[in-house]
Amino acid sequence: MQIQSPGPSVALAGVTKSYGETVAVDDVSLEIAGGSFVALVGASGSGKSTLLKTINRLVEPTSGRIAIGGEDVTAAEPHALRRRIGYVFQNIGLFPHMNVAENIVIGLRIAGTSANGRAAELLELVDLPAAFATRMPDALSGGQRQRVGVARALATAPGLMLMDEPFGALDPVTRDQLGVRVRELHDRLGLTTIMVTHDMAEALLLADRVLVMERGRIVADAVPRALLAGDGGAAADALVAVPREQARRLQALERGQ
Amino acid sequence: MSAFLEAMGRVPDLLAAHLLVAASALVLGLVISLPLVVWSARHPGLARVTLGFASLIQTIPSLALLALFYPLLLSLSALVGGGVPALGFLPSLLALTLYALLPILRNGITGLNGLDPAVIEAADGVGMTAGQKLRLVEAPLVAPVLMAGIRTAAVWTIGAATLSTTVGQPSLGDMIFAGLQTQNWALVLAGCLSAAGLALAVDALLGMIEHGIRHRRRAQVWIAAAVLAQGVGIALAPLWPRAGDDKVITIGAKGFSEQFILARLIGHRLERAGYTVRYREGLGSAVVFGALKSNDIDVYVDYSGTVWANEMRRSDVPTRAAMLSQIGAWSQQKFGITQLGSLGFENAYAFAMRGDDAARRGIVSLDDLAAAAPSLNFAADLEFLERPEWAAVKRAYPLRFKSAHAYAPTFMYRALDSRQGDVISAFSSDGRIAAQKLTVLTDPRRAIPSYDAILLVSRTASRDQKLTDALTPLVGQISVAAMREANYMVDRDRNKATPEQAARWLEQKARLNRPLEAR
Numbered sequence: 160m161q162i163q164s165p166g167p168s169v170a171l172a173g174v175t176k177s178y179g180e181t182v183a184v185d186d187v188s189l190e191i192a193g194g195s196f197v198a199l200v201g202a203s204g205s206g207k208s209t210l211l212k213t214i215n216r217l218v219e220p221t222s223g224r225i226a227i228g229g230e231d232v233t234a235a236e237p238h239a240l241r242r243r244i245g246y247v248f249q250n251i252g253l254f255p256h257m258n259v260a261e262n263i264v265i266g267l268r269i270a271g272t273s274a275n276g277r278a279a280e281l282l283e284l285v286d287l288p289a290a291f292a293t294r295m296p297d298a299l300s301g302g303q304r305q306r307v308g309v310a311r312a313l314a315t316a317p318g319l320m321l322m323d324e325p326f327g328a329l330d331p332v333t334r335d336q337l338g339v340r341v342r343e344l345h346d347r348l349g350l351t352t353i354m355v356t357h358d359m360a361e362a363l364l365l366a367d368r369v370l371v372m373e374r375g376r377i378v379a380d381a382v383p384r385a386l387l388a389g390d391g392g393a394a395a396d397a398l399v400a401v402p403r404e405q406a407r408r409l410q411a412l413e414r415g416q
Numbered sequence: 417m418s419a420f421l422e423a424m425g426r427v428p429d430l431l432a433a434h435l436l437v438a439a440s441a442l443v444l445g446l447v448i449s450l451p452l453v454v455w456s457a458r459h460p461g462l463a464r465v466t467l468g469f470a471s472l473i474q475t476i477p478s479l480a481l482l483a484l485f486y487p488l489l490l491s492l493s494a495l496v497g498g499g500v501p502a503l504g505f506l507p508s509l510l511a512l513t514l515y516a517l518l519p520i521l522r523n524g525i526t527g528l529n530g531l532d533p534a535v536i537e538a539a540d541g542v543g544m545t546a547g548q549k550l551r552l553v554e555a556p557l558v559a560p561v562l563m564a565g566i567r568t569a570a571v572w573t574i575g576a577a578t579l580s581t582t583v584g585q586p587s588l589g590d591m592i593f594a595g596l597q598t599q600n601w602a603l604v605l606a607g608c609l610s611a612a613g614l615a616l617a618v619d620a621l622l623g624m625i626e627h628g629i630r631h632r633r634r635a636q637v638w639i640a641a642a643v644l645a646q647g648v649g650i651a652l653a654p655l656w657p658r659a660g661d662d663k664v665i666t667i668g669a670k671g672f673s674e675q676f677i678l679a680r681l682i683g684h685r686l687e688r689a690g691y692t693v694r695y696r697e698g699l700g701s702a703v704v705f706g707a708l709k710s711n712d713i714d715v716y717v718d719y720s721g722t723v724w725a726n727e728m729r730r731s732d733v734p735t736r737a738a739m740l741s742q743i744g745a746w747s748q749q750k751f752g753i754t755q756l757g758s759l760g761f762e763n764a765y766a767f768a769m770r771g772d773d774a775a776r777r778g779i780v781s782l783d784d785l786a787a788a789a790p791s792l793n794f795a796a797d798l799e800f801l802e803r804p805e806w807a808a809v810k811r812a813y814p815l816r817f818k819s820a821h822a823y824a825p826t827f828m829y830r831a832l833d834s835r836q837g838d839v840i841s842a843f844s845s846d847g848r849i850a851a852q853k854l855t856v857l858t859d860p861r862r863a864i865p866s867y868d869a870i871l872l873v874s875r876t877a878s879r880d881q882k883l884t885d886a887l888t889p890l891v892g893q894i895s896v897a898a899m900r901e902a903n904y905m906v907d908r909d910r911n912k913a914t915p916e917q918a919a920r921w922l923e924q925k926a927r928l929n930r931p932l933e934a935r
Contacts (some may be wrong), residue, residue, distance in 0.1 A: 215541065217537070217540060217541065236545075237540075237543075238543045238544060238545045238548075239543065240543070241540065241541060241542065241543035242542070242543035243543075246538075246541035246542070248534070248537065248538075248541070250533075250534035250537070251534060251538070252532070252534035252535050252536075252537050252538025252539075252541070253535075253538070254535060254538065254539075254552075254553055255532075255535065255557070256556045256557055256632065265542055265552075266542045266543065268552075269542065269543065269544050269545075269548050269552070270543070311538075311542065
């Protein structure tokens with residue numbers, strides 16, 4: 160897999176999504192530079208997943224415009240747009256009637272592209288043995304399944320990766336390993352990655368830039384160091400306080416021994 | 417055992433017709449319901465409507481559903497200026513198709529709605545079009561559940577197809593209905609076993625396909641499908657067009673022994689004249705005249721009083737000869753139907769009692785009966801209580817029975833025998849009147865019209881001189897004694913004859929074999 164030119168930029172202008180009276184995303188405008196790794200952090204119901212899904216049109220915004228690499232997302236049919244974007248989400252959604260290899264190359268198959276040898280290559284990329292190719296999804300552990308999910312998203316060599324709580328259902332060890340692996344792949348493949356998570360520590364450790372959402376709005380936007388320094392404002396500080404406090408208690412525990 | 421083997425001889429032709437109508441209904445049901453499944457799964461409001469409609473259909477008894485299509489198609493045919501067959505294959509196909517919808521729709525819609533939302537999100541997320549999502553993800557995942565629904569539909573359709581006999585579509589039901597009527601249990605058993613065997617075999621093969629899909633065993637699916645296709649192909653073999661099959665004459669018959677016998681009698685005659693014939697037996701008496709009007713059948717025997725009251729809506733009672741000539745003129749002028757004449761006997765409604773019982777109570781006429789009625793139970797045949805004749809009798813004689821129940825004709829005689837009934841609406845040509853020593857009550861007020869057995873030929877068949885020439889010699893040739901005896905051969909409990917054998921006997925008796933050759 161060769162290194163690509165850096166992934167596309169993403170621009171959101173006045174994006175709003177409301178369901179009746181409820182406003183899930185409230186007039187969000189945002190510029191994301193090509194090649195950056197952005198984490199979107201917030202509590203449940205803050206609108207972060209909804210905002211992410213407006214980018215690949217799994218959710219159609221009520222108003223506002225979104226452009227990827229300068230091109231409006233409504234310029235093409237939704238399915239054509241999504242084939243250019245990798246999408247990984249918490250529930251993974253592997254196709255249970257297809258084996259691992261068939262799952263991985265599904266994006267190529269539906270686009271009518273040859274999948275010659277790509278499955279093995281992609282398995283290697285996500286640290287899975289080649290022998291897994293013929294296994295069925297129900298024969299894999301949760302972590303292995305999400306690795307297949309990541310491989311499937313990368314199969315069509317997209318420039319942009321959207322990840323919705325990708326590691327949310329995994330055990331801590333797997334979660335950490337896979338997070339590190341995804342960041343490596345981001346750098347190696349020159350992707351633009353937008354990752355939704357409720358875990359501030361994960362966001363701080365993986366991302367170049369952290370956005371904090373609250374009630375459909377972006378309330379903080381800073382690099383990890385700045386957030387740790389308290390430049391993010393009250394809402395961001397509250398989220399940062401949790402892992403910081405945990406780290407402090409762990410250190411105290413260590414010293415106390 | 418030999419009776420059973422003989423009965424099994426009728427199976428192949430009927431099985432083929434049965435399978436054809438059931439399989440066609442299932443295929444048509446699939447063609448209609450599969451798009452509805454996809455559409456309904458996307459629109460919950462539509463799902464409620466389609467499932468509600470299919471459930472409603474299911475609450476209609478299958479027999480009624482089949483019967484409903486007759487008037488429906490008849491009016492449709494009138495609307496488009498004729499040409500829509502109201503009897504036989506079409507109404508059966510439509511009714512059975514409606515029956516097949518529910519299990520397919522329900523399993524399909526429930527299956528699609530029950531798919532893991534994550535899988536659907538993934539399908540959208542990787543950029544599948546709606547068509548790709550259906551073909552690559554939804555269809556394979558819902559297939560086992562859908563297949564289970566198709567199995568249910570297949571078994572229901574094969575079972576309900578036995579009832580298509582009543583609207584004139586040949587099926588294994590022909591054997592069951594005719595067997596019940598003539599108390600030929602070997603025939604009933606052969607019909608039931610064949611229908612059940614067919615249903616089980618189809619269910620087992622579809623089950624193998626379902627199992628194969630569920631466990632992703634492609635070979636199993638293909639083998640079972642191939643066996644099924646092969647089996648259907650072989651079973652349908654008797655229907656493959658044969659050389660020299662020119663004009664086929666359809667002979668109608670209502671659902672009792674005399675009608676079965678007379679239909680064979682007519683059939684033999686036409687066969688000897690070089691025609692190919694087929695039979696539509698077990699038709700309701702309201703349906704059969706309509707079938708003649710619409711040329712769905714070519715010839716059958718009806719009874720003058722029935723046509724007089726039910727079709728002409730007359731309630732006066734003229735003399736036999738006057739009634740015959742008026743019926744002839746009316747049917748000719750209105751529908752182009754030719755009344756060839758009376759066969760020579762009457763099959764009138766007649767009130768009958770056990771002979772000893774009637775003697776003990778001193779009942780000889782309907783007037784006497786009116787006085788004794790409140791202490792007597794009335795066992796009528798299935799139609800009688802709804803017929804204008806019953807209304808006419810009640811107008812002339814104030815009959816108020818202790819109870820009145822309707823029975824299939826065979827069981828009506830049984831009811832009298834077992835004393836569940838004291839009076840029955842018998843038929844004057846019935847062999848059981850003499851055999852059971854019944855007393856037939858007289859009708860001093862002439863409330864019951866005469867019921868001469870008359871030969872009716874449809875408008876299209878009347879144009880065929882050769883056909884009417886072949887049938888005319890039957891007129892006046894069958895005495896009531898001969899008919900009673902022939903009927904009793906079929907209706908008695910021991911040493912029963914088939915309608916076919918009784919017809920041959922009647923031909924001998926009435927010397928009907930000769931005239932044709934003599935001329």
